Amino acid sequence: MAAPELEDLRGAKRAGDLFEDQTNGVALTGVAFHALKYVTGARPVASVAGHALPRLICRMAPEVVPPESVPRPAWGRWLLVSVIAIAAAHLLDETAWRLVRVPSVYDKDWGRLLRSMGFLPTWLLIATAFWLQVREPDARRAGTRLLVLGPTLGGLAAEVIKLLSRRLRPDAEQFAYAFRSFADAPFSNRGMGLPSSHTLVAFAGAFALARLFPRARWVFYGLAAGCGLSRVMATAHYLSDTVVAACVAWGVVAAIAPRLPAR
Numbered sequence: 001m002a003a004p005e006l007e008d009l010r011g012a013k014r015a016g017d018l019f020e021d022q023t024n025g026v027a028l029t030g031v032a033f034h035a036l037k038y039v040t041g042a043r044p045v046a047s048v049a050g051h052a053l054p055r056l057i058c059r060m061a062p063e064v065v066p067p068e069s070v071p072r073p074a075w076g077r078w079l080l081v082s083v084i085a086i087a088a089a090h091l092l093d094e095t096a097w098r099l100v101r102v103p104s105v106y107d108k109d110w111g112r113l114l115r116s117m118g119f120l121p122t123w124l125l126i127a128t129a130f131w132l133q134v135r136e137p138d139a140r141r142a143g144t145r146l147l148v149l150g151p152t153l154g155g156l157a158a159e160v161i162k163l164l165s166r167r168l169r170p171d172a173e174q175f176a177y178a179f180r181s182f183a184d185a186p187f188s189n190r191g192m193g194l195p196s197s198h199t200l201v202a203f204a205g206a207f208a209l210a211r212l213f214p215r216a217r218w219v220f221y222g223l224a225a226g227c228g229l230s231r232v233m234a235t236a237h238y239l240s241d242t243v244v245a246a247c248v249a250w251g252v253v254a255a256i257a258p259r260l261p262a263r
Contacts, residue, residue: 078254082247089243096232096239097175105233114226118198123151123205130212146208150253154204157252158197158245162189169193172235195245196237199228203249211257224249 105111116122127147134140168178168191180192206224210217228242 075254078247078250082251085243085247086240089238089240093238093240094175097170097235100229100232100239101235102233103235105230111230111233114223114230115198117202117205117223117227118196118200118231120151120155120201123147123201126205126209143212146211146253146257147205149256150204150208150249151201153256154200154249154252155197157248158195158200159189161195161244161248162192162197163187165192165194167192167194167241170235170238193237193241195248196228196231196241197245198231199224199237199242200245200249202227203246204252207250207253208257211253 102111106115127144130147131140131144134143163186166179166182168180170193171178202224203221206217206220209220213220224246228237228246231237231242232239
């Protein structure tokens with residue numbers, strides 16, 4: 001091989017090695033660059049390798065979003081949407097109490113399925129399945145932590161807010177908001193309904209799964225919304241109880257979620 005061609009080959013090999021990591025494992029070997037020289041008739045293979053082709057291949061390679069580029073939670077937007085949604089839900093509470101009522105909802109298989117989404121052990125089993133499935137250590141640890149802490153802290157948040165809001169569950173015979181005095185059993189939330197614990201756990205788990213599997217997020221959101229709807233149908237909660245739960249769940253997951261790159 002002539003000396004200029006040998007130098008071109010060496011330059012191409014160095015360029016290929018340089019850009020191998022940047023292309024997510026797509027190796028650009030010197031042989032490939034040297035072959036391109038004869039196909040295109042371009043003489044300075046090393047210069048082509050060092051300028052045009054690496055940029056082209058980097059654009060073709062799978063996009064990897066570094067953790068630091070993942071958007072931070074939009075807290076202002078969350079607050080605005082939450083205020084509007086909660087206000088609207090309170091306006092619709094009486095209508096939902098009168099019309100969305102199926103006392104036997106949990107006698108049906110689909111009703112029990114939806115309610116189970118707000119059952120914390122359900123999410124512990126899902127977290128276990130995720131841990132067994134994912135092999136990459138960092139992704140396994142981060143995803144499992146999110147699936148455990150999201151619903152768990154969501155459930156704890158629901159119980160604390162109940163103690164602070166003091167609003168009781170709906171009466172099956174008459175629509176009226178009722179509150180318990182702080183002097184009456186201040187550390188017991190028995191009979192309190194704002195927010196719905198089942199709904200908050202369900203949405204916290206759904207938001208956590210949506211961060212791990214964004215393409216399937218509407219399946220998770222639908223199951224969580226179904227859990228909240230079943231609580232209204234059973235007259236166990238007002239509609240606003242479930243909307244407050246969904247809003248708080250988003251905040252809990254956003255606050256604890258690891259900064260994972262989008263898939």
